[in-house]
Amino acid sequence: QVQLVQSGAEVKKPGASVKVSCKASGYTFTSYDINWVRQATGQGLEWMGWMNPNSGNTGYAQKFQGRVTMTRNTSISTAYMELSSLRSEDTAVYYCARDLPAAAVDFDYWGQGTLVTVSS
């Protein structure tokens, strides 16, 4: 069965960087785009960007341009999202999600989420 398993919770200081991993199993990793979405406590979903695991091509939301980097290691079917220059407002649960291959963008499988806390 398809699974996306993310790395554990992180606590970071303002100005630091965080790198979250998302290990895929149960399907061909390189055949589906991976997206990253975050959610602050009690707030809605916020899209951060996408990555094509086959080509490595990426697209980032304008809000995160210059601060986010999405990469992958195809040998271990793992996607990564690194966010730099962290500030308190970046405290949130970060999700990876697989894009259903179709004419639209729909996320059919999600990771369990990784809580990133930014605090001095």
Added chain:
Amino acid sequence: SYELTQPPSVSVSPGQTASITCSGDKLGDKYACWYQQKPGQSPVLVIYQDSKRPSGIPERFSGSNSGNTATLTISGTQAMDEADYYCQAWDNNTVVFGGGTKLTVL
């Protein structure tokens, strides 16, 4: 930037029909999808490409999209359907989520 607007909350009695709307400029020209999220859990796709149901999603969930509004309809609402619901669309190479609607079954 493109925006999707949802009502913050919707209430429904058990067994009745719940409708949650999502409004955006010419949304009907794009594909819309819907996610259900229960407290402490990851979102679950319940409707994609306007009206398709993923495998495992009950038939009581349906969707439509026309004009400026996409609608998620839950027929015969059950207590287990109480959750937050988010619409989502793709515009100008950007994924956009609605603000979410809390569905209360009472």
